[in-house]
Amino acid sequence: MRNKQLSEGDGGLHRICSRNKRGMKLSFTSSWFQHFNVFYIQSVVQTHNGECPERRAPPAGRCGSLQASDGRRRVSFQSSLDGVMEAHNTGGNVGEKADVEMAGSPFEPYIESLRQQLEEQDPVFLIGVIVALAVVVITCVFLKYFLTSKTVRTSVLLVGLCDSGKTLLFSRLLSGKFKRTQTSITDSSAPYKAKNDRGSTWTLIDLPGHDSLRPQYLEKFKSAARAIVFVVDSAIFQKEVRDVAEFLYVLLTDAVITRNAPALVVACNKQDITMAKSAKLIQQQLEKELNTLRVTRSAVLSSQDGSVGGSMYLGKKGKDFEFSQLPMKVEFAECSARGSKGEDGDADMEMLEKALAKL
Numbered sequence: 001m002r003n004k005q006l007s008e009g010d011g012g013l014h015r016i017c018s019r020n021k022r023g024m025k026l027s028f029t030s031s032w033f034q035h036f037n038v039f040y041i042q043s044v045v046q047t048h049n050g051e052c053p054e055r056r057a058p059p060a061g062r063c064g065s066l067q068a069s070d071g072r073r074r075v076s077f078q079s080s081l082d083g084v085m086e087a088h089n090t091g092g093n094v095g096e097k098a099d100v101e102m103a104g105s106p107f108e109p110y111i112e113s114l115r116q117q118l119e120e121q122d123p124v125f126l127i128g129v130i131v132a133l134a135v136v137v138i139t140c141v142f143l144k145y146f147l148t149s150k151t152v153r154t155s156v157l158l159v160g161l162c163d164s165g166k167t168l169l170f171s172r173l174l175s176g177k178f179k180r181t182q183t184s185i186t187d188s189s190a191p192y193k194a195k196n197d198r199g200s201t202w203t204l205i206d207l208p209g210h211d212s213l214r215p216q217y218l219e220k221f222k223s224a225a226r227a228i229v230f231v232v233d234s235a236i237f238q239k240e241v242r243d244v245a246e247f248l249y250v251l252l253t254d255a256v257i258t259r260n261a262p263a264l265v266v267a268c269n270k271q272d273i274t275m276a277k278s279a280k281l282i283q284q285q286l287e288k289e290l291n292t293l294r295v296t297r298s299a300v301l302s303s304q305d306g307s308v309g310g311s312m313y314l315g316k317k318g319k320d321f322e323f324s325q326l327p328m329k330v331e332f333a334e335c336s337a338r339g340s341k342g343e344d345g346d347a348d349m350e351m352l353e354k355a356l357a358k359l
Helices: 002-007 009-020 031-048 060-103 108-120 123-149 166-175 214-224 234-252 255-260 279-305 350-357
Strands: 155-160 188-193 201-206 225-233 263-269 330-334
Touching: 155 166, 155 214, 155 234, 166 188, 166 201, 166 225, 166 350, 214 225, 214 255, 225 234, 225 255, 225 350, 234 255, 234 263, 234 279, 263 279, 263 350, 279 330, 330 350
Parallel strands: 155 201, 155 225, 225 263, 263 330
Antiparallel strands: 188 201
């Protein structure tokens, strides 16, 4: 096997090298590896020529017969040696060039050119470029935050306890017509055109009033609220004042509502009934009840973890609560979705429509 590979000359040597380096790096074709092959073939040739001092000399009788048979073998080894020496002088450079070509990257000239240009620039100029890029990035981040935080809110939410008249009020505001209603279990929405010179159009949304449904629907729509219409049943307000105040307290201490500060319109509905309370009396009763709730709720939260927690403080500390202390605009409006003339007549909603026209 060794004689067959060596007799192939330069090509045989390259094939041996390729088999030895399969799966290895191309650097095995370097000059030290070729030197090793030259030394190995020289030692083999010397051994066949009888120049190796450790080889025993053949008997005299066999020596003459071996000279003829070894003639071709010596010539073959000599030609292989010449081929290897030639590959050592020329092939090494080709291998090294291949290594350089394989190791080179197509982007290397561009990177090197860019590096040279940066080195030639004035350091002051480079610092100015970096500062300008930083200013552009900071400006983009600031504009993105500013624009997203100023999202336009176009919804008007109708909220309140069950049977306060929200759904009928919703129908009257949209079409002006009387409509028999029942307790809502889901939200209803429609575009509402305000009665002003601007012709503003808002999305009027009627939310369910049941205490088990209120939280999830309020959470869904509160971030889009431009205004909140809190509907109160004026006829039975004295019985529901505690429940009305608790629901209103939840709204006014909500972090999102406090931050966005939508307009609050307290619609004192069912003014057509004789026992209905006036808007002024309802406001006074709610302020008193909310002040009591603020004291009790703050005391409960403080006893639990020593702080008020994540709930927003209602009004101003050290003063009795008043609606004027809130960050949003608050207005009380008397109205009657049914109307004084019953189902066939028009609703009495002038004060409410004027409040919505100011949005």
